[in-house]
Amino acid sequence: xxxxxxxxxxxxxxxxxxxxxxxxxxxxxxxxxxxxxxxxxxxxxxxxxxxxxxxxxxxxxxxxxxxxxxxxxxxxxxxxxxxxxxxxxxxxxxxxxxxxxxxxxxxxxxxxxxxxxxxxxxxxxxxxxxxxxxxxxxxxxxxxxxxxxxxxxxxxxxxxxxxxxxxxxxxxxxxxxxxxxxxxxxxxxxxxxxxxxxxxxxxxxxxxxxxxxxxxxxxxxxxxxxxxxxxxxxxxxxxxxxxxxxxxxxxxxxxxxxxxxxxxxxxxxxxxxxxxxxxxxxxxxxxxxxxxxxxxxxxxxxxxxxxxxxxxxxxxxxxxxxxxxxxxx
Amino acid sequence: xxxxxxxxxxxxxxxxxxxxxxxxxxxxxxxxxxxxxxxxxxxxxxxxxxxxxxxxxxxxxxxxxxxxxxxxxxxxxxxxxxxxxxxxxxxxxxxxxxxxxxxxxxxxxxxxxxxxxxxxxxxxxxxxxxxxxxxxxxxxxxxxxxxxxxxxxxxxxxxxxxxxxxxxxxxxxxxxxxxxxxxxxxxxxxxxxxxxxxxxxxxxxxxxxxxxxxxxxxxxxxxxxxxxxxxxxxxxxxxxxxxxxxxxxxxxxxxxxxxxxxxxxxxxxxxxxxxxxxxxxxxxxxxxxxxxxxxxxxxxxxxxxxxxxxxxxxxxxxxxxxxxxxxxxxx
Numbered sequence: 303x304x305x306x307x308x309x310x311x312x313x314x315x316x317x318x319x320x321x322x323x324x325x326x327x328x329x330x331x332x333x334x335x336x337x338x339x340x341x342x343x344x345x346x347x348x349x350x351x352x353x354x355x356x357x358x359x360x361x362x363x364x365x366x367x368x369x370x371x372x373x374x375x376x377x378x379x380x381x382x383x384x385x386x387x388x389x390x391x392x393x394x395x396x397x398x399x400x401x402x403x404x405x406x407x408x409x410x411x412x413x414x415x416x417x418x419x420x421x422x423x424x425x426x427x428x429x430x431x432x433x434x435x436x437x438x439x440x441x442x443x444x445x446x447x448x449x450x451x452x453x454x455x456x457x458x459x460x461x462x463x464x465x466x467x468x469x470x471x472x473x474x475x476x477x478x479x480x481x482x483x484x485x486x487x488x489x490x491x492x493x494x495x496x497x498x499x500x501x502x503x504x505x506x507x508x509x510x511x512x513x514x515x516x517x518x519x520x521x522x523x524x525x526x527x528x529x530x531x532x533x534x535x536x537x538x539x540x541x542x543x544x545x546x547x548x549x550x551x552x553x554x555x556x557x558x559x560x561x562x563x564x565x566x567x568x569x570x571x572x573x574x575x576x577x578x579x580x581x582x583x584x585x586x587x588x589x590x591x592x593x594x595x596x597x598x599x600x601x602x603x604x605x606x607x608x609x610x611x612x613x614x615x616x617x618x619x620x621x622x623x624x625x626x627x628x629x630x631x
Numbered sequence: 632x633x634x635x636x637x638x639x640x641x642x643x644x645x646x647x648x649x650x651x652x653x654x655x656x657x658x659x660x661x662x663x664x665x666x667x668x669x670x671x672x673x674x675x676x677x678x679x680x681x682x683x684x685x686x687x688x689x690x691x692x693x694x695x696x697x698x699x700x701x702x703x704x705x706x707x708x709x710x711x712x713x714x715x716x717x718x719x720x721x722x723x724x725x726x727x728x729x730x731x732x733x734x735x736x737x738x739x740x741x742x743x744x745x746x747x748x749x750x751x752x753x754x755x756x757x758x759x760x761x762x763x764x765x766x767x768x769x770x771x772x773x774x775x776x777x778x779x780x781x782x783x784x785x786x787x788x789x790x791x792x793x794x795x796x797x798x799x800x801x802x803x804x805x806x807x808x809x810x811x812x813x814x815x816x817x818x819x820x821x822x823x824x825x826x827x828x829x830x831x832x833x834x835x836x837x838x839x840x841x842x843x844x845x846x847x848x849x850x851x852x853x854x855x856x857x858x859x860x861x862x863x864x865x866x867x868x869x870x871x872x873x874x875x876x877x878x879x880x881x882x883x884x885x886x887x888x889x890x891x892x893x894x895x896x897x898x899x900x901x902x903x904x905x906x907x908x909x910x911x912x913x914x915x916x917x918x919x920x921x922x923x924x925x926x927x928x929x930x931x932x933x934x935x936x937x938x939x940x941x942x943x944x945x946x947x948x949x950x951x952x953x954x955x956x957x958x959x960x961x962x
Contacts, residue, residue, distance in 0.1 A: 337877070338767065338772050338877075339767055339770075339771075339772020339773075339774075339875075339876050339877050340772065340774070340875070340877070341773075341774060343772075344771070344772060344773065365772065367763065367767070367877060367880060368877065368880055368881055461928065461929060487925065488922070488925045488927075488928070489927050489928060489929070490928065491922075491928045492928055497871055497875070497878065498675070498867075498871070498878075501675070502671070502675040502918070502919070503922055505671045505675065506668075506671070506918075506919050506922035506923055507922060508797075509662040509665070509667060509668050509671065509797075509923060510660065510662050510922060510923040510924075510925065512662075512795060530870075530871075530872070533785075534674075534785070534800075535797060535798065536798050550776060551774070551776060551873065553776075554872075
């Protein structure tokens with residue numbers, strides 16, 4: 303027992319030492335993502351590390367174990383305590399993060415968000431796809447595949463993810479305006495971050511709506527789950543699944559036709575942009591209309607809502623999927 | 632009959648609630664009461680049922696386990712690596728490896744609980760973090776998409792083309808689930824060890840004085856859950872056709888809720904396989920029904936919660952209070 307206590311004390315001392323050593327560094331950039339360990343954020347991590355090395359910025363990613371807003375709050379609190387200069391966040395829930403982000407700002411920390419336009423408490427939010435542009439691109443493709451008529455259903459990551467819902471709004475709006483013969487069933491389903499739930503919900507919806515011809519799935523696991531359901535029901539080529547997903551994960555499904563396609567932006571590029579922006583803002587540079595920033599192109603910042611929105615869409619289809627998958631996405 | 636109803640109050644309450652929900656859904660939707668939908672329910676609930684019967688054994692023995700779902704993730708991952716290493720394998724070797732790894736993880740829990748007298752919930756919260764932490768640390772969260780073909784090929788055991796051209800099918804997970812359920816039922820109701828588990832869970836001190844080997848009980852209960860979790864993990868990887876390290880994270884509470892709903896007592900000594908299967912099915916049917924009905928997804932959680940409350944209330948109230956005519960019959 304005594305030996306155990308000594309060992310425990312030794313371990314905690316060395317840990318404490320390690321933490322103080324870390325905190326002594328200056329100019330650190332910590333980026334909290336929705337969830338660690340999924341390919342999307344692994345790619346973002348790669349982008350963060352590469353760009354960090356290139357610009358000489360100490361940037362690192364923090365990935366919570368599940369897509370839980372409370373875990374993100376805790377991670378941000380930790381970063382504040384560590385005394386980082388810049389906090390980057392890809393929020394799970396915009397509202398929940400407001401207080402902790404404001405707290406970070408009060409401490410003089412620069413806050414950059416991604417996939418959460420007009421985030422309260424952020425200095426800047428950047429998007430590689432505009433909500434309208436992204437939603438409409440998917441809606442257009444779905445309408446083409448469905449021949450402009452029939453029923454379709456919409457999945458989002460969660461009913462509280464603002465961006466997924468904005469895409470869904472834009473897509474629905476576009477379809478309503480341009481394809482009056484297409485009909486949305488059942489509002490929208492907050493299942494697309496969970497492959498099992500996406501699969502079972504898709505199976506249920508196919509049963510419930512015999513005329514269902516399409517799924518728009520906004521959320522990384524949604525198209526995969528819906529695609530598997532289509533395979534199970536042997537509806538490949540009759541029901542079309544569209545949405546952004548990880549090409550490596552969906553490669554087989556898109557080749558077999560269970561997923562028809564989608565658009566994405568490159569999470570690795572997003573990771574790089576996080577670091578590039580952090581570097582610029584730490585140096586005190588201002589972002590102006592017409593600036594050409596690496597990874598974003600020419601920007602037109604919306605100063606009032608502190609958004610930087612560009613359209614850098616990458617199509618995922620039978621032709622492009624292999625190359626994208628090779629990038630580790 | 633009345634005695635049977637009384638001694639299985641939970642099961643009958645659940646059956647009643649399920650029957651009521653099914654009746655409503657059959658009348659209000661075209662697609663609920665169909666072979667295809669029933670099979671879908673079985674196919675998608677299989678993994679949860681396998682987890683549930685495993686957890687049931689631990690609950691009966693008076694323990695609780697939070698770590699089994701992430702344990703299953705560890706098993707999935709390690710099994711996939713071992714299968715890659717030995718160059719393929721097959722269902723037999725796959726299940727054997729997954730089951731054994733699961734037993735190992737379960738035995739580690741039992742070891743902590745028995746040897747150091749740690750309360751099971753504390754011990755398994757610790758191992759939950761250890762298992763998941765180790766998994767994330769060593770894998771860096773990288774998923775495995777390149778699994779052997781035998782594992783990812785869908786195995787359809789029964790298929791039937793419906794009148795409207797859709798296919799109803801029973802797939803391999805259902806067979807595995809049925810075997811696991813049957814094995815657990817035989818084990819806890821028809822073997823001496825199984826009956827000793829009930830006794831041990833109900834009154835550990837009494838069981839010890841009676842000459843039951845306490846340590847063995849812990850290892851058997853947690854080992855059984857470990858084995859079931861390992862098998863469930865492999866089956867999840869089979870139908871998901873990929874191993875994602877955090878795919879099962881968070882599943883433990885869903886399963887725990889379903890098992891307790893099925894009448895297993897958190898204090899030990901009580902619980903049945905039937906109740907536990909019904910508990911999982913009730914939640915699955917509710918979810919399925921909400922989708923089929925086209926209820927607004929914004930209301931899902933509220934309704935699921937309300938139905939759990941109704942089921943629990945029914946099973947806790949004595950049947951005679953609810954059905955006065957039965958009391959009349961007794962007089």
